[in-house]
Amino acid sequence: MFKFKLIHQDKKTAARRGEIQTNHGMIETPAFVAVGTAASVKSLTPEEISQTGTQIFFVNTLHLHLRPGEKIIKKLGGIHQFMNWQGPIISDSGGFQVFSLAREEKVKLVRITGDGVEFRSPWDGKKDFLTPKKSIAIQKDLGADIILCLDDCTPYPVSYQQAKISLERTHYWAEKSLEAYKKLKSRQALYGIIQGSVFKDLRIASAKFITSLPFAGIAIGGVSVGESKEEMRKVLNWVVPLLPKEKPRHLLGVGEIDDIFALIKAGVDTFDCVMPTRLGRMGHILIKAQNSKLKAQNFTYDITKAKFAADRKPLDPDCDCYVCKNFSRAYVNHLFRGRELLAYRLATYHNLYFINRLLKKIRQAIKEENLEKIEKEWLD
């Protein structure tokens, strides 16, 4: 079962309040999608993921394919049972991860062909070939609620000609993915992905093409691989107006605080970002910015700094999360300085809670037609 219900359309912007119904429960949108790469939202238990207000998170197909392998996860009852999370999960296609792990030299890319991506496993050096069909098959074994087509995530910067070739590949793979999906009789919700880099006509062509296919939802890719925030906004303004109102829209890999207002106002329903979790593990704590310095630091401050060593205040005095109710900055500072495992948990928990609480306020604001008021309060 997969259904998108539009609850309220903002009058002044394209922002919308909706609900995505899945086999593992409902997602109130707009929603932040956390990242749980290898079937773990790093450092947290499923109960804590839920307590932070997280409704859904990403798992990365390539990581799980390489370890422990989709067959083991299938044997153990699928990804939900494997990690004991009974809420919605989305998996990516594995494509983006092949490219990004190749950049980090964790995966050796062999070649990209019209059919797929050839690479070597970082664990045993064995050659592996990821195709649209194989990605769908792996994702079926994993069993996430929402799955993605294999796409060719166009690098940036890129020439128009290269972007066009890359987009054609993405479109071909979208059709191949749908074919495989139908053949496997998967009951997951398959999202198509719009690419086209920063070129208006390519983006429009891609939006038209992807929406012409019977996908359950639409993802927008290729705006988080080096493009500016301005370019991201432009892309959304070209693309989103062309999308059907009745399908949910996901923006891939974007979610800093100032992006959030822009993408929601452009009509995006869900978006994922590693920021709250990854920055949290580095000691960067989300807090509502009271000054331009904090804004420039993407609403985070570095709790590991010596000046917090005796600070009795909670991480965020305005936050009512478990961490802020129970621990001081001094203690979290101490834990980070000693590289105590609890440090990463506490920061991750607070950051996820923080961003989900903001999303909750935004959902409320959309219903009450005062989204711009809350945006002003946060960004001005």
Place this chain on the structure above:
Amino acid sequence: MFKFKLIHQDKKTAARRGEIQTNHGMIETPAFVAVGTAASVKSLTPEEISQTGTQIFFVNTLHLHLRPGEKIIKKLGGIHQFMNWQGPIISDSGGFQVFSLAREEKVKLVRITGDGVEFRSPWDGKKDFLTPKKSIAIQKDLGADIILCLDDCTPYPVSYQQAKISLERTHYWAEKSLEAYKKLKSRQALYGIIQGSVFKDLRIASAKFITSLPFAGIAIGGVSVGESKEEMRKVLNWVVPLLPKEKPRHLLGVGEIDDIFALIKAGVDTFDCVMPTRLGRMGHILIKAQNSKLKAQNFTYDITKAKFAADRKPLDPDCDCYVCKNFSRAYVNHLFRGRELLAYRLATYHNLYFINRLLKKIRQAIKEENLEKIEKEWLD
């Protein structure tokens, strides 16, 4: 407030069931004392520490003195408030840690004199001098419920002559500690420490000397620095019969499963050991041994082995802890192989729960006069 109440004396052995009342609640004895070195039982929240059945844990004075410093902890309301744990806490004197960190080359030992230990801070290279008086003062600032005298933990192996000199120092420092304790009007429970290595007359002399002083409790040290289990048992048999019944007895640094029965039968009330937490973080999972191989491995198995990659069973099929009720060996194996932070949490949680559940059974068995039955069930 500090009070030891003897609830039941076993008829066949020296084992006893008791209660230690502290300002932060009661400890049912015999009790396992977990280790929370730098004001964190590694990876766990205070709520989880409590859920594992842990009643009390150690913090290490040297670690906290070096970072964040006792003055910061005092300013923040003491160790309980600092880490938000409202149960009993015990701190060591810092002496043992200076020696053991020096062995690991994390601290540079300068010299040991009659007055104390001189060393250099690993953080800023500054010289520092730990004396009985200073240790008591630091421990007062930290504010644990139970504190220890600075002692000279005799290395092993050692000559009789060296052990004797070392013991004299321990005894001198015990008197100095008491002096400082009285002067500072500390309301913590100060334990004296019995040393004497593996020499019967030294151990007996130490037991007599330490029990002649007005300590709230008696700790037995120097049986975990290289001595065999047989030697540990001998020491206990020499020493414990000389201890007053009305004071609690703590054994320092011992707690493997087979030790537990021996030390409890010898009349020890509390004992600390890093085993469940440290081994847990390495992927060694405590389980009731069904065969001699597991017994030889101290009742642990290595969950990181490939053979557990698709094992649906919980870590310990007989365990009802949160981890065993919610996750498979396959998932924990996967988390360890990916070095996911959640792995360390789950293993630590289970191991602490496991050992505390055993202690609960032992406490019950003492009351019911069938300690030997449960020992047989576990060790035979």
